[in-house]
Amino acid sequence: MEVHTAQIGRELQPVLIIDDAAPAADALKQQAVSQCVELFENGLYPGLRARTMDMYNGFLIDIINKAIVLTGCDLPAISQGESYFSMVTKSPGELLPMQRVPHFDQPKPDEIAVVHYLCGPEHGGTAFYRHRRTGFEYIDESRQREYLPALNQDLQRHPPAQDYIHSSTPLFERIYSVNARFNRLIAYRCSSLHSGDIRAGFRPVMDPFQGRFTATAFLRP
Known part of the structure; x- marks a missing residue:
């Protein structure tokens, strides 16, 4: 296991990066695929999800808490x-x-979002952004009142291209990105503005052993 941290953008939001996170990642993926039988769509996620095994949550909580203590990363236990x-x-x-x-997952800086890449770098990692009009790099409850109306106006005036966002645009500036790597895990505040860094011209692959297959989590104190 190898751990890195970063403070990104002008607002110095923390990002935790753990390489070689799971001790048997290939077996974990095999087990995950075999158990993904009840698939569903959820929120704005552009694809399908299935609940993880009970032990996986415990693994995430343990490894992230240890990495926070080891590095002093400014994320909550x-x-x-x-x-x-x-x-x-x-x-x-x-x-x-x-x-x-x-997008932001929740306007709650004390909650953590996690992406555990169970796919290769060709599928793209995760990028973080600054909203140009407001200058916001994270959205908490106090900022929502300004940010959401401003974003709606922006979308009407400058509709985003019919594609996944993968670089800076007239509305958002990309401030940091983490490449995908098999068995890499990243954690960041749920309030950070971010997106999957999916390449231009992406075509979905329905085979989980060939497609953009990850584990995602939303964790709280």
């Missing part, structure tokens, strides 16, 4: 949450406007 095996399955032409711009 966590004790509970939900996790999903996830695979991007929507083509660019199927995306809603809000799926073509960065």
